[in-house]
Amino acid sequence: VQLQASGGGLVQAGGSLRLSCRTSGRTFPNYAVGWFRQAPGKEREVVAAINWSGGVTYSADSVKGRFTISRDNPNNGVYLQMNSLRPEDTAVYYCAAAVSRPISWAKSDEYDYWGQGTQVTVSS
Secondary structure: OEEEEEOOEEEEOOOOEEEEEEEEOOOOOOOEEEEEEEOOOOOOEEEEEEOOOOOOEEEOOOOOOOEEEEEEHHHOEEEEEEOOOOHHHOEEEEEEEEOOOOOOOOOHHHOOEEEOOEEEEEEO
């Protein structure tokens, strides 16, 4: 399964971006999907995650109320709507898919497939 993350860019603080994660080849309707980010000099951290049906979601405390994860299984996409962006949100954002629902959404080693990342830069 190859994942493709897109939608990153440069935005001013307070602005919005919508990231998309799609697969090429096999569909992933039955996979849980998470969005992670990694800023320079920092460890990779989970941002949000969603189960296969979209009925269960997780958001890190740092993004609650600002970021929303959703999925459109018929169209094979998972999205991260990011509002009220802050300079500290600047990072490379990755989507990852898990064949089985992770015991912990935040543990990156529970995800089986990773996309290449998309850069999000928030200017102050």
